[in-house]
Amino acid sequence: VLRNALHVDEAEVEKCVKDVMKEKKIEQKDIRFKTNLHISLLQITGYKKLYLNVENLRKVPYDSDNEEHEEQLIELWNLLMPHENLKARITKQWCDIGFQSDDPKTDFRGMGLLGLVNLVYFSKHYTNEARQILSRSNHPKLGYSYAIVGINLTEMAYSLLKSGDLKPHLYNVVSGLPQMEHFHQFYCYLVYEFDKFWFEEEPESIMHFNQYREKFHEKIKGLLLDYDAVLTLGDKKKP
Numbered sequence: 629v630l631r632n633a634l635h636v637d638e639a640e641v642e643k644c645v646k647d648v649m650k651e652k653k654i655e656q657k658d659i660r661f662k663t664n665l666h667i668s669l670l671q672i673t674g675y676k677k678l679y680l681n682v683e684n685l686r687k688v689p690y691d692s693d694n695e696e697h698e699e700q701l702i703e704l705w706n707l708l709m710p711h712e713n714l715k716a717r718i719t720k721q722w723c724d725i726g727f728q729s730d731d732p733k734t735d736f737r738g739m740g741l742l743g744l745v746n747l748v749y750f751s752k753h754y755t756n757e758a759r760q761i762l763s764r765s766n767h768p769k770l771g772y773s774y775a776i777v778g779i780n781l782t783e784m785a786y787s788l789l790k791s792g793d794l795k796p797h798l799y800n801v802v803s804g805l806p807q808m809e810h811f812h813q814f815y816c817y818l819v820y821e822f823d824k825f826w827f828e829e830e831p832e833s834i835m836h837f838n839q840y841r842e843k844f845h846e847k848i849k850g851l852l853l854d855y856d857a858v859l860t861l862g863d864k865k866k867p
Contacts, residue, residue: 667803
């Protein structure tokens with residue numbers, strides 16, 4: 629009964645709770661147990677659903693013929709560079725915010741639309757922090773490609789979700805169904821913390837990025853081993 633309860637839709641959770649309590653001969657009047665079991669089942673089934681939603685977004689390739697995709701890309705530029713207009717859709721200006729070429733669409737191949745959505749989310753909800761980090765990423769000695777690193781951190785967030793390592797954090801943050809919003813929030817935490825980590829470590833050059841990226845990844849996995857882990861930027865969020 630319990631095994632089946634881990635694979636049901638939200639609407640069926642209440643019935644599953646009653647079935648489990650009946651099977652285990654637990655008093656139906658035990659409100660505390662009923663509530664806790666209900667929340668736990670929502671979290672478990674919700675985590676699986678969240679992964680599928682994130683995976684589906686990752687599978688959507690960036691399409692320059694898609695008006696919505698293009699609008700999000702332009703929104704990213706406007707959020708990060710409010711005082712500078714794009715001279716063209718394909719331009720070297722994109723390198724100013726950390727893309728590799730004059731057309732950003734090629735950088736989204738690995739993470740698809742998920743990479744862009746995360747970049748826009750951070751820039752929209754933590755605009756000041758995003759602009760500060762972009763500015764720091766242009767440091768003459770410790771600089772890095774802001775957008776490329778951002779997409780790389782999307783891959784990190786995605787892999788932690790896929791492996792199940794993100795469960796302690798999401799279970800502590802959400803007493804119910806985790807949503808895409810919670811995944812984006814975790815991504816924001818990664819971007820903010822990676823920037824701090826990078827400047828604290830003071831790598832010799834960007835050529836050592838993979839080495840420090842892996843070190844940061846291990847640090848985050850270590851934090852997620854704590855069952856009380858809550859990795860968010862909560863107090864920095866705009867009201």
